[in-house]
Each structure stands twice: as structure tokens, then as C-alpha cells.
Amino acid sequence: MPTDTPTADDRAIALLSKARYGRVSVSMRALPFVTVARHIVVDGHALLRLHRGFGYHSACDGSVVAYGADNADSAHAEAAADGSESGAVDVWSVQFVGTARLFTPSEAELALFGEAPSTADGVPYDPVYLRVEPQFVTVHQLSGVPARRSAHAV
Secondary structure, eight states: OOOOSOOHHHHHHHHHTTOSEEEEEEEETTEEEEEEEEEEEETTEEEEEEEGGGOHHHHHBTSEEEEEEEOTTTHHHHHHHTTOOOSEEEEEEEEEEEEEEEOOOOHHHHHHHOOOOSEETTEEOOEEEEEEOOEEEEEEEEEEEEOOOOOOOO
């Protein structure tokens, strides 16, 4: 029976569309790694753009990966831009696990990704793309997160 109640997957997709970048993680030669990736969501799949020069796409292709994105660094800036900066904000985090596959994006998908970075670690950025079907989706939200205050290292 259809329902209008949003699922956790629906909420995760909506939140992912608010962030441009996240982190993909997988094991490479039995060692875990995490790297930054640009993402878009199309037809329930997360499409990722990585720098080919890192070589991580080879480890991701055909493997189960974890992907996460959040608004932890931008929540206060977004609140200030909206004029609603009261010192406390809501911070969300989306994580999912799924199998990644290399793919060639369509022209429409490339347009959704937008312009790629010009360099990565000082060399020209060479994009490579992965499609991930999210499974085991989790969404977490922290409410009333206090504004960040300057602190000194101890």
C-alpha cells in the first residue's frame, strides 16, 4: 500500500542533494582508505566523481564501498546566510554502503556534476566516475549543536 511518509532512504537522498562533496571509503590491498568525491543522485543511485590520478577508482570498481556526506562544516554558515544564526544548528550525516561500478555519465549527468576541479595534488584533474546503488542507508541528526568557538590546542 503506497504511503506519503518519507523513508530513511528518501530523507538520505534529499539530504545528499544539499551537499556537493562527501567521502568514499574502501579497502585497497587490505588497507582502508577514505577520499573525497563529488556526488549527485540520479534515479536512486549515487554517482561519484573522483580524480583518476589517485587510483582509488580501481579499488572501488566492483567492491562494496561506504559513502558519507554531511553538513557539519557548513551548518553554521548556512544558518548565518539565512539570518537565523541563533548559536545552535542542526547537523546531519548520511552514510550508505553499496557496490560501486565504473560508468560513463550521460551529458545530462555531467551537467549535474558541474565543473570539475582544475587540479588535484598539483596535477591536472582527470575525472573518473562510479555508480553506487545505496544499501544499508543511515541518517543521523544532531540538534542544537552549539556554535563553534575558538580554541587552542592543549
